[in-house]
Amino acid sequence: MKRFSMIIISVMLLFSLAAAVCAAESAYTDVSDSDWYAGAVKELQTEGIMNGVGNNRFDPNGIFTRAQLATVLYRLAGEPAVSGEDGFSDTKSGTWYSDAVLWASKGGIVNGYGNGKFGTNDPTTQEQLAVMLWRSAGSYVLGSAYADPDGVENSASNWAFDAVRWARVDGLLTDAIPFEPTKPATRAQVADMVSRYLQLLERFSDPDAVSGATSQSDAGGRILVAYFSCTGNTEKVAGYVAEALDVSAYEIVPETPYTSADLNYSDSSTRAAREQNNPNARPGISGKVENMDQYDIIFLGYPIWWGQAPKIMYTFVESYDLSGKTIVPFCTSGSSGIGSSAVNLSKSAPDAEWLSGNRFSGSATKESVAKWIDGLGLEPGVD
Ligand SMILES: Cc1cc2nc3c(=O)[nH]c(=O)nc-3n(C[C@H](O)[C@H](O)[C@H](O)COP(=O)(O)O)c2cc1C
Numbered sequence: 419m420k421r422f423s424m425i426i427i428s429v430m431l432l433f434s435l436a437a438a439v440c441a442a443e444s445a446y447t448d449v450s451d452s453d454w455y456a457g458a459v460k461e462l463q464t465e466g467i468m469n470g471v472g473n474n475r476f477d478p479n480g481i482f483t484r485a486q487l488a489t490v491l492y493r494l495a496g497e498p499a500v501s502g503e504d505g506f507s508d509t510k511s512g513t514w515y516s517d518a519v520l521w522a523s524k525g526g527i528v529n530g531y532g533n534g535k536f537g538t539n540d541p542t543t544q545e546q547l548a549v550m551l552w553r554s555a556g557s558y559v560l561g562s563a564y565a566d567p568d569g570v571e572n573s574a575s576n577w578a579f580d581a582v583r584w585a586r587v588d589g590l591l592t593d594a595i596p597f598e599p600t601k602p603a604t605r606a607q608v609a610d611m612v613s614r615y616l617q618l619l620e621r622f623s624d625p626d627a628v629s630g631a632t633s634q635s636d637a638g639g640r641i642l643v644a645y646f647s648c649t650g651n652t653e654k655v656a657g658y659v660a661e662a663l664d665v666s667a668y669e670i671v672p673e674t675p676y677t678s679a680d681l682n683y684s685d686s687s688t689r690a691a692r693e694q695n696n697p698n699a700r701p702g703i704s705g706k707v708e709n710m711d712q713y714d715i716i717f718l719g720y721p722i723w724w725g726q727a728p729k730i731m732y733t734f735v736e737s738y739d740l741s742g743k744t745i746v747p748f749c750t751s752g753s754s755g756i757g758s759s760a761v762n763l764s765k766s767a768p769d770a771e772w773l774s775g776n777r778f779s780g781s782a783t784k785e786s787v788a789k790w791i792d793g794l795g796l797e798p799g800v801d
Contacts, residue, residue, distance in 0.1 A: 446463075446474055446476040447475060448475050448477065449476045457613070461613055466493070467568045467735075468491055468605075473738045476606075478606035478609075479539035479605070482537050482603060483538065484537050484539075484540055484541075485509075485538045487547065488518040489515050490608070491518070494727060495521070495757070498521065498752075500521045502596055503507065505686075506534060506536035506538075507529055508537070522550075523536075523721070524691075525724040526553060526686070526694065527553040528553075543601060544600070544607065545575055547607070548574075548578060548584075548611075549577070551585065551590060551636065552584050555584075555762065556759055568586065570597050571583040573597065574599040578676070589614055590614040591608065594607075637745050641713065642668060642715070642716045643656055643659050643660040643666075643717040644656075644669075644717070644718055644734065645718070646669070647669070649681070649718075652719045652720060652721050652750045654780075655750055655778045655782050655787055656748075658783075659717050661788075662788045663791060670730060672701055672704065686696040690728070694728070700730075701728075701733055702731060711744065712759065718746065720749050722749050722757075725757050726758070726762060727747075727749070727760070735767045738768040742770070742771075743770045745773065746774075747772065747773075750778050750779065751777055751779070756775045756776065756777040759775075
């Protein structure tokens with residue numbers, strides 16, 4: 419079976435630490451080790467992702483508000499700095515949830531009810547929970563691989579249909595309790611699904627990916643370094659990658675260049691935001707890689723846009739038959755890690771072998787990039 423490889427450092431850390439405490443007694447008086455959600459509760463508590471309700475209680479059957487869920491997802495994303503307004507009439511700035519809701523609204527993870535309200539203190543329904551996790555994962559476009567024999571999603575609202583199908587097929591939504599889309603998710607259910615979401619990300623992680631790269635190099639292989647860059651950071655890093663490998667870099671050029679207004683990430687109506695929020699957006703690319711067949715290894719560079727690869731990267735990946743090729747993703751960002759961006763992108767080329775990705779800051783040095791390349795074990799000059 420094809421192996422997808424992706425190091426998601428925060429997730430790995432989470433799991434290694436969680437493993438260390440696995441045997442610990444539950445800290446909550448109302449969660450016993452035999453409860454179906456006990457492992458998830460412990461894991462999320464240990465990492466400070468989801469806490470109890472006080473007095474050593476977790477309240478597994480209690481509700482979880484929409485603001486609380488936004489906060490959990492924000493913590494999972496590493497709590498990046500945010501600025502601006504969330505635009506909702508029922509949220510207050512300067513509260514425990516305001517950064518989280520602002521982040522989630524900017525990233526299209528929450529849209530509110532459409533009447534200007536977020537529903538801050540409303541219970542999160544089961545289908546809303548699926549939708550918010552699905553959007554956090556990058557709003558996968560569901561191909562035929564996502565066939566749900568049980569059709570659980572058929573009971574969900576139209577806007578939640580794809581998310582519920584994804585959650586079911588990818589194992590986030592189990593038979594532990596019956597799925598009742600419009601009923602409030604219990605706190606136990608939230609913990610269970612969030613924990614399974616992390617496991618899904620981990621399934622794409624592979625700490626052995628480096629040795630995989632070595633053997634690929636030993637077999638020989640022509641290398642392509644392809645990148646997309648709007649403000650020059652990824653271009654610079656791609657240049658360092660290409661230099662270290664002694665190949666030239668190929669720029670993915672949009673048919674319609676991005677203006678600075680298109681890239682204004684404080685405005686959710688800009689071109690970049692609209693594209694990122696539209697699962698079907700595939701911005702056009704000018705030009706093509708000649709003879710893609712000749713390449714065995716493709717370094718793929720992109721900036722992080724709201725935690726994900728820009729949609730033009732999906733256009734690129736879907737424009738070629740990448741079966742059997744090895745793909746090494748890398749990205750630049752202000753502060754976010756590579757997160758789920760490459761995992762999600764890999765779904766557009768499932769027959770390629772995706773190795774561990776790496777995130778660089780805009781000020782990455784030639785030396786730091788060369789060190790990463792060295793660590794991969796590839797031999798320079800094999801084009
Ligand atoms: C539309 C947009 C969204 C962004 N979203 C994020 C983000 O979620 N996290 C982050 O750390 N940086 C984010 N950034 C910053 C870019 O990832 C960062 O500046 C990157 O290095 C730009 O690469 P480039 O110069 O190759 O275009 C965003 C930038 C833009 C333009």
